[in-house]
Amino acid sequence: MTSPGIRFDGASATVEVDTTIYSVTALKKAAYRFADRCSIQIGVPEGTRLSLAFSSVRGDGEAPVRDCIRNFFDEALDYDLRERISGETAQLRNLILAHAFSRTKLVQGPGG
């Protein structure tokens, strides 16, 4: 173990995260995006703790998985921010799109 919360085992590692900092959705989205670099198994949350098991699909040893973990958490933070922006702007997005297509023939009228 070389960093707090991270346990390495060859080309694999387990990381424990706090779900008050990273949302589970953000973690899932980041895991999906990293599928070409590492396989990430998401555990069952215990309170606010969640364990993530990383294994590199791009080589042996600690280095690739360490690299993967570092980039993964940058990405998870990005997804967390995206989630926040998306939640905050969802109503406006729908309003703009409804307004955009309100005068086209693409929208069905009542009973139409």
Next chain:
Amino acid sequence: MTGLFRPPAEFAPPEKSYRLLPLRFERLDEKRVVLTNLVGEFLVMDRAALSAFVDRQLPRDSQQYLALKGRHFLTDEASNVALDLLALKARTRAEPVAQFTGLHMFVVSLRCDHSCGYCQVSRQTADKTAFDMSEAHAEKALEFVFQSPSPSLKIEFQGGEPLLNFSLIRHVVLAAEERNRSERRNLQFVIASNLSPLTDEILQFAGEHDIYFSTSLDGPADLHNKNRPRPGRNSHELALAGIDRVRRAIGFDRVSALMTTTPESLMRGREIVDEYARQGFRSIFLRPISPYGFAVKTRLVRGYSADDWLRFYKDTLEYILELNRSGLDFREDFAGIVLRKMLTPYGTGYVDLQSPAGLGISAVVYNYDGAIYASDEARMLAEMGETRFKLGHLDLDSYEQVFTSDALLEPLAESVLESAPMCSDCAFLPYCGSDPVYHWAMQRDLVGHKARSAFCHRNMGTFKHLIGLLEDDAGASAILRRWV
């Protein structure tokens, strides 16, 4: 006393009166992110500044605040017009979808005198008339063409080598023109040909009926002939002779050329551009190989990765920019399409960068045997035995049956980027598209796992590269902006 207390402004609450407008972001490099809004306007800023913006910590008098406001990433009490403008731009961008099918491809013959390794349909020898489209099927296909509501209709004759069945081309053109006297659509014709069977009779007819030619030019003679073998090993010579004949007979701009990037092309981008410039073309469309037909059988597809292709693309684009800096007006067409999406509110008719996908609703293919496919790639896949995207048959199905078939509606529904994993959060969504045929061919999935998708990797790499040039290289930016 002075110096004991901080100024009152420091105790004021942070500015919270601006509202975020819908936006997405993506990392451009280690420090910077690209923000895009609903209609593809973009802004590059530091990741830290993005957090400050979202946290309402951005000072109102900062340059970034003004830039964000100017490009519709925020609205405040002084900019309530932003919502109307965004709605107008969103509607403008979506306009091509409402037009419906504009491109109708007639595969008039599968016969061909070439045997290209990357050819996306089966090769047939020139004497097998069983692989020609019949007049009956052509007339039924024309009925479909004019049932499309699109005010612009383009009929493209494809092959094999379509000129080997020129009598049918003549028949279709005359019948379409006759029909169009009452329909009054904007009707265009294109023949996609290697030009080797070109005759004076064909040229005269093309001149009289406003027909355009699209041909293949893969680069210098040795590369072109290696990619496009034919008896006599003279494909390049015949292509150049054909281009010259078309230009002399009916006009310089009546013939365009397309190239395909094979593994042999990867180190020769600059020579390929030189060949296009030498032949008088003022643009080139740098196209990767498609994972269909003989390209798969001959293992060309696995011949290079998305990274290989991106290296080729960036280096060749840099050379094109150099040519422009030295005074030659020359453009790269894929960049032109993407830049139009980045820098204007207008959509493009480019089928491969559409959401929902262009399948059927932008283009449709009538095959030589009467089968109807959702795209050119779909019929290529069918030649490999995969008929997932066959929409019906001219003998059996009506227009309504074809365009409401599950074979079309299911992939269309799956192709809306706003509901695709990874794509829905991607800043490049307004520039990108969906390719269910590609992802079905590569992953047996209509949506495709984008983390493992060369389509996604190539497109993202290209978008980031173009934004990097627009942002960091004033000279390149000035040239690229002229291509829009």
